Amino acid sequence: MDFDKEYRVEPSDEVSLSKRDTKTKGPFVDKAEAVAVTEQNVKTIQELQYRLFVEEKQSLLIVLQAPDAAGKDGLIRKVLGRMNPQGCRTYPFKVPSTIERAHDFLWRIHQCTPARGKVAIFNRSHYEDVLVVRVEQLVPKSVWRNRYEIINDFERNLAANGTRILKFYLHISPEEQLERFHKRLENPSKHWKLNPGDYEAREKWDDYRRAYEDAFNKCSTEDAPWYIIPSDHKWYRDVAVSSIVARAMIDMDPAFPPIQVDLVEIRRLYERAKEKQ
Amino acid sequence: MDFDKEYRVEPSDEVSLSKRDTKTKGPFVDKAEAVAVTEQNVKTIQELQYRLFVEEKQSLLIVLQAPDAAGKDGLIRKVLGRMNPQGCRTYPFKVPSTIERAHDFLWRIHQCTPARGKVAIFNRSHYEDVLVVRVEQLVPKSVWRNRYEIINDFERNLAANGTRILKFYLHISPEEQLERFHKRLENPSKHWKLNPGDYEAREKWDDYRRAYEDAFNKCSTEDAPWYIIPSDHKWYRDVAVSSIVARAMIDMDPAFPPIQVDLVEIRRLYERAKEKQ
Numbered sequence: 263m264d265f266d267k268e269y270r271v272e273p274s275d276e277v278s279l280s281k282r283d284t285k286t287k288g289p290f291v292d293k294a295e296a297v298a299v300t301e302q303n304v305k306t307i308q309e310l311q312y313r314l315f316v317e318e319k320q321s322l323l324i325v326l327q328a329p330d331a332a333g334k335d336g337l338i339r340k341v342l343g344r345m346n347p348q349g350c351r352t353y354p355f356k357v358p359s360t361i362e363r364a365h366d367f368l369w370r371i372h373q374c375t376p377a378r379g380k381v382a383i384f385n386r387s388h389y390e391d392v393l394v395v396r397v398e399q400l401v402p403k404s405v406w407r408n409r410y411e412i413i414n415d416f417e418r419n420l421a422a423n424g425t426r427i428l429k430f431y432l433h434i435s436p437e438e439q440l441e442r443f444h445k446r447l448e449n450p451s452k453h454w455k456l457n458p459g460d461y462e463a464r465e466k467w468d469d470y471r472r473a474y475e476d477a478f479n480k481c482s483t484e485d486a487p488w489y490i491i492p493s494d495h496k497w498y499r500d501v502a503v504s505s506i507v508a509r510a511m512i513d514m515d516p517a518f519p520p521i522q523v524d525l526v527e528i529r530r531l532y533e534r535a536k537e538k539q
Numbered sequence: 540m541d542f543d544k545e546y547r548v549e550p551s552d553e554v555s556l557s558k559r560d561t562k563t564k565g566p567f568v569d570k571a572e573a574v575a576v577t578e579q580n581v582k583t584i585q586e587l588q589y590r591l592f593v594e595e596k597q598s599l600l601i602v603l604q605a606p607d608a609a610g611k612d613g614l615i616r617k618v619l620g621r622m623n624p625q626g627c628r629t630y631p632f633k634v635p636s637t638i639e640r641a642h643d644f645l646w647r648i649h650q651c652t653p654a655r656g657k658v659a660i661f662n663r664s665h666y667e668d669v670l671v672v673r674v675e676q677l678v679p680k681s682v683w684r685n686r687y688e689i690i691n692d693f694e695r696n697l698a699a700n701g702t703r704i705l706k707f708y709l710h711i712s713p714e715e716q717l718e719r720f721h722k723r724l725e726n727p728s729k730h731w732k733l734n735p736g737d738y739e740a741r742e743k744w745d746d747y748r749r750a751y752e753d754a755f756n757k758c759s760t761e762d763a764p765w766y767i768i769p770s771d772h773k774w775y776r777d778v779a780v781s782s783i784v785a786r787a788m789i790d791m792d793p794a795f796p797p798i799q800v801d802l803v804e805i806r807r808l809y810e811r812a813k814e815k816q
Contacts, residue, residue: 352625528724539713
């Protein structure tokens with residue numbers, strides 16, 4: 263199955279989230295079959311990450327956005343976070359600090375973009391500034407409406423410097439979300455995640471839906487596409503995202519750089535050290 | 540086996556590295572037996588890291604120092620790096636940048652110490668400023684000789700703020716190092732690691748040994764102990780370090796915090812949302 267084609271938002275698309283499936287199991291007979299593919303993808307990703315790291319020419323930025331309980335944390339823990347931490351960092355973007363709020367909205371984001379050879383995973387991102395900020399009216403419309411273009415310019419700059427950008431929206435139904443909230447209530451080790459605010463956000467589901475649709479329609483570009491991933495089944499979310507990431511890294515085709523040192527010289531040094539021993 | 544007791548440098552010890560074994564297999568009959576213990580340790584570490592993250596009161600700092608090819612990267616990839624990246628970051632300290640060099644030697648280090656709830660892994664560290672800097676005479680003795688006390692003060696401050704500090708030296712023999720250099724020569728995918736400088740450092744093995752011994756003797760404190768880990772066998776290094784880290788985290792005993800929200804209220808919100816659906 264071509265997950266990239268299936269879930270990529272084309273610049274010409276007019277996304278309507280309610281028409282996008284959340285529950286599909288795709289071509290998979292059962293969960294086990296999908297998990298096997300995910301494991302294969304993770305191996306591919308790990309191998310290519312090593313090459314990316316050594317090559318030190320390109321970088322990869324993965325942006326994750328989703329409603330509460332849609333599974334960003336699980337996706338990081340079980341799939342994306344299995345890259346070598348020496349070349350991959352996760353950045354959570356929470357409510358901005360006083361210092362961050364004293365700058366433009368991209369200031370704190372730009373400090374976390376990946377250097378050559380590195381991978382960065384954004385758990386939430388600059389898109390919050392056209393999502394929660396818009397829905398909760400934290401700035402006037404005259405401010406947030408200009409941000410789509412500012413974001414596109416910003417992402418174009420990153421891409422021009424060798425950063426591959428993949429943006430994932432984990433799409434769950436309100437019914438599945440409520441089911442997951444319920445599971446948190448039943449599991450004491452998840453009680454720290456409980457937050458009355460989650461229910462307030464649910465009341466504004468349609469406002470958030472519209473804000474997300476605008477972000478996808480205005481900011482899914484050739485350089486930095488959005489993918490809308492059916493996520494009611496966690497294993498389906500994992501296989502779809504890992505397939506798209508693996509394929510993008512295959513396409514980036516990182517290569518071991520030409521040897522910078524004189525092999526003959528190194529061999530001579532080795533032989534001499536061996537003799538001395 | 541009590542790995543902590545076996546390999547911890549006590550403040551009263553006078554370490555002589557040449558008297559410390561590099562090749563031991565400890566109590567293990569074979570590698571498989573040790574790997575099983577390591578896997579168990581990793582599970583313990585992962586579970587306790589989750590609690591540490593949620594508790595948000597303490598933090599953990601792991602410092603790794605070693606000669607070239609002693610296995611810092613392998614230890615991170617196979618063991619320590621399997622913590623959840625949302626709560627754990629690896630920091631490599633390489634040759635300081637122009638900006639870093641314009642500050643005191645702890646300036647860049649302090650920016651990377653772990654926040655409450657987090658784990659930081661230092662791949663090399665502020666100890667380079669009494670190791671390579673001393674051996675290569677990058678600053679005069681009058682400067683580096685004061686650094687041991689400055690380091691102890693710095694680490695005491697971190698500990699006072701709830702940071703548990705574990706410092707590991709991966710101890711390999713010069714023979715094993717040379718063997719690993721040879722393997723790099725034989726494996727083209729490792730050629731990017733080749734560096735004539737590695738052989739220059741070998742020439743100064745005794746100078747480095749003395750510098751390491753001074754660091755252990757002056758800076759292994761109650762708050763921030765050094766451990767000298769026999770590392771000629773990679774699997775032994777992995778089981779020893781993971782055992783010490785797991786035990787330290789058990790001792791930290793991170794706990795889920797008391798619930799901050801009103802469970803009855805959340806349950807009511809859930810029921811109401813369920814009815815509406």
